[in-house]
Amino acid sequence: METPYQERVVAFIDIIGFSDLVSRLEEDPALHRRLFSALRAIKFYKEIAGDAQFAQKNLEASIFSDSIAISAAPEHVFDVVWACLGLQSRLLVMGVLTRGGVSSGFTVHQNDILYGSGMIRAYKLESGAAVYPRIIIDSDLVSRFTSGQKAMFLNEGQDGLWFIDPFAQGLLPPNSESLLEDGWDPNEVALEQLGKDIKRELQLATDDSRRMKWQWLERQRIRAVAFLKQNGRPRAFHLLHQAEQSSAANAVSPHR
Numbered sequence: 001m002e003t004p005y006q007e008r009v010v011a012f013i014d015i016i017g018f019s020d021l022v023s024r025l026e027e028d029p030a031l032h033r034r035l036f037s038a039l040r041a042i043k044f045y046k047e048i049a050g051d052a053q054f055a056q057k058n059l060e061a062s063i064f065s066d067s068i069a070i071s072a073a074p075e076h077v078f079d080v081v082w083a084c085l086g087l088q089s090r091l092l093v094m095g096v097l098t099r100g101g102v103s104s105g106f107t108v109h110q111n112d113i114l115y116g117s118g119m120i121r122a123y124k125l126e127s128g129a130a131v132y133p134r135i136i137i138d139s140d141l142v143s144r145f146t147s148g149q150k151a152m153f154l155n156e157g158q159d160g161l162w163f164i165d166p167f168a169q170g171l172l173p174p175n176s177e178s179l180l181e182d183g184w185d186p187n188e189v190a191l192e193q194l195g196k197d198i199k200r201e202l203q204l205a206t207d208d209s210r211r212m213k214w215q216w217l218e219r220q221r222i223r224a225v226a227f228l229k230q231n232g233r234p235r236a237f238h239l240l241h242q243a244e245q246s247s248a249a250n251a252v253s254p255h256r
Contacts, residue, residue, distance in 0.1 A: 012101055016098060071119075081153065092194060093194070099131075101126040102136065105121050153168045171191060202215070
């Protein structure tokens with residue numbers, strides 16, 4: 001049976017500073033637990049990719065140590081971005097940073113066999129352009145998103161590169177249900193904890209490159225906190241709510 005070599009949308013995501021994290025494991029049991037949970041979360045995305053019971057049913061995924069590649073047919077580009085957003089935000093709750101790139105090109109991705117121009121482009125975005133803990137979207141793919149989708153899920157950096165906003169839907173800590181029962185906003189609690197994680201990592205940072213990444217993330221976190229305080233919801237849910245209100249208002253307005 002011939003394996004088709006055709007266009008796919010490919011995301012490549014990598015844990016930032018993995019070797020440095022591993023070097024600290026013996027002296028920091030809490031870090032060991034966080035890193036193990038992060039790798040288990042990556043493995044979970046691999047396991048559910050292609051499963052008809054999950055939203056990731058249209059995806060293919062492969063794991064390489066601390067990295068994951070996710071791909072889909074071009075018509076499922078948003079599924080890839082959605083998976084990237086979910087994984088990155090889930091790891092942020094654990095205090096683990098990721099960086100990545102999403103691109104497209106002729107690619108084979110089947111049963112952990114992965115090669116092609118789409119993969120190469122995604123990897124080059126991650127390794128050469130992302131720099132900060134962000135997942136860059138290739139400019140050719142950005143044009144495929146509606147203005148509403150970009151407003152809800154993407155940000156444009158000062159360098160003109162578009163990236164997935166991991167705070168778009170809010171952060172959900174593992175104890176979200178108990179927090180809700182006690183009257184707390186899980187997203188607000190998670191943002192506050194992330195601020196503590198960032199402060200700790202900045203104190204531990206021994207080089208400018210590592211410090212720069214955490215400082216960049218702190219600016220994004222502060223932005224998300226400010227939006228939450230002003231609007232009461234993460235940006236995706238706030239904009240969706242506005243759209244629903246506008247639609248309802250138009251539905252009841254008399255036609256002229």
